[in-house]
Amino acid sequence: MSRGFVKEDDQEEVPFVPPRADLPEGVTNYVTQNGMDELLAERQDFAHEKENLDPTNEKERRIAVNHINAKLQLLNNRISTAKIVDLTKQPQDEVRFGALITLKIESAKKSQQYQIVGVDEADIAKGKISFISPIARLLTDKKVGEQAILKLAKEDRVFEIMGISYDN
Known part of the structure; x- marks a missing residue:
């Protein structure tokens, strides 16, 4: 039947569903x-x-x-x-996908922990950052004792890697 013969009240709105976390093409x-x-x-x-x-x-x-x-x-x-990703097969002494990283951020007194995870798992409140985030990319391939520098508009933020583990 043609849509012209359907009462307006019977027409349903197409539901808007927000997209999932961004995962770039490819x-x-x-x-x-x-x-x-x-x-x-x-x-x-x-x-x-x-x-x-x-x-x-x-x-x-x-x-x-x-x-x-x-x-x-x-x-x-x-x-x-x-x-x-099988975390047991990741190089245990380098930051890669799945790594739980202990970081000292510049002059902060306490260290912080972050895990590099998939885009749907990422939740900064839980200390989980997406593998495509700038910080995760910056830390990837680093080892304990190395530093990574994130260039921000007004300053550089220095991250020192204090520990790496792959506990699932």
Whole structure:
């Protein structure tokens, strides 16, 4: 049937789903095993959410299902392109993907820890930075005792590598 014969009230809005974390075209979607586990758990959560939608209002239910399906499509694409990095095979004395790095940042009294992870795992509040971030790129291939200098607009920030581990 032509869309011209459909009542305006029956037309559903296409749900807006914000994109997942940015992964530039052509960049491999590296993840840790924990990251893959989180993606799979997220997929289970969406399936559970879909099963438990309120069936009383059919229009609202259809809109919610469309929204969940759109998010699932993005998530399934990310899962299907994920390449799990075996952290035990990383050079243990160099900063690479998956490394948990202990850093001393310039004159800070306390050291800080960051792990280099996949784009979907990155969460600065949890000390996880994306492997495509400028800081991760700057630290990659460095060893304990080496320094990396991040050039900012008004200053240079010096990071000294105090420790490297690959605990998953």
